Amino acid sequence: MSAEAEGADDAPTTEAETFTATVEAGVLDSYLDCLTAFVDEAKVELTADGLHVEAIDAANVAGVFADLPAGEFESYDAGGGVVGVNIGKLQTAIGLADGSEAIVTLYLDPETRKLDVDGSDFSYSVGLIDPDSVRQSPDRPDLDLSNRVTLGADQFKRAVDGVENVSDHAGFHVEPDDEALFIVGEGDLDDLEFEFTRDDHLHDFDAEGPSTSLFSHEYLDSVTGKLAGPVDIDTDDQMPIWLTFERNGATVEYMIAPRIRNT
Structure with missing residues (x-):
């Protein structure tokens, strides 16, 4: 990735309208933690197959590409579209669960534009952010690394x-x-x-x-x-380095651009 890496097109983002899911707190927190390597905010795609994030750091040096499949949830229903998430705030809400194996329920309220996070003994409404205010996702580079x-x-x-x-x-x-x-x-x-x-x-x-x-x-x-x-x-x-691994059911890829050596 170079400093000239471009983001996706500037067309308005289609915001998600429906999303309901239940999941172990530790599974979702682990996924969010992987995102924080390079970014504090992200556009989260709520696809039928699960959560998908592509994000790039402010310096255009590093990116994260991460999927949490729907199969890792206890239940999952998404109508497509994107939500803008402050990762730290959502982690704070998830962290209120009574242990990593505790089940939390997520519900997107389309009217308030909040994501309700409910545990066995708490309810936390996390305000979402305008996806178009989040840094544009990068075009995924097609690199043929040897x-x-x-x-x-x-x-x-x-x-x-x-x-x-x-x-x-x-x-x-x-x-x-x-x-x-x-x-x-x-x-x-x-x-x-x-x-x-x-x-x-x-x-x-x-x-x-x-x-x-x-x-x-x-x-x-x-x-x-x-x-x-x-x-x-x-x-x-x-060339850039790609690091690919699986963690708590999620597949995560990091890409870091190299420092160009003086010759």
């Missing part, structure tokens, strides 16, 4: 946390001959290199050729606490 490696979320976090000690950028190097992913920090005084091999660490490795890209530690750090399970890492030489 390399995919799969690394555990804990190992990814360990490497990114380690790089912070020496540099504010992390290099991702894929070496097909070694069947290895190197995550590297190069500082003014110190250097750090993690080597994750297919034999010892990687769940999968599929690379067409060597590649190197450099990413801001700030953006990588924003996602490390959100990742779960095996993480598919799609990358190529000086």
Whole structure:
């Protein structure tokens, strides 16, 4: 993704009119938490198949694409359209539930433009925001990235946390001959290199050729606490990195643009 990445067209958004669902509080909170890596507000598409979000950060450097299927809900009825959500406010409402397994009911009131969140002993009406006031979603880039490696979320976090000690950028190097992913920090005084091999660490490795890209530690750090399970890492030489994983039933993809190296 480049700083020139464009959003979707500027046609008025079709606001949702009907939505009723019940879901475990922890499932919905986990989904919302993944969105907060890069944005505070989002347009949430209430599709027949579930919730869908595409959002980009204010600097046009990173994006999140996330789906929570209807099958993860106890019940789900949506008539299509979009709602504008302040993610933190909705998380606050969900957080009032009596535990992560407690069931909450969501109801969209089309007249008040509020999302009612009801638990066993509370009711919280969350004011929605005009979807057209939310930053436009990006056009999803059609990138043909040559390399995919799969690394555990804990190992990814360990490497990114380690790089912070020496540099504010992390290099991702894929070496097909070694069947290895190197995550590297190069500082003014110190250097750090993690080597994750297919034999010892990687769940999968599929690379067409060597590649190197450099990413801001700030953006990588924003996602490390959100990742779960095996993480598919799609990358190529000086291209954006895609991180794809599943968490509590949701499928989440993060994309981070590289820092262009001086030559």
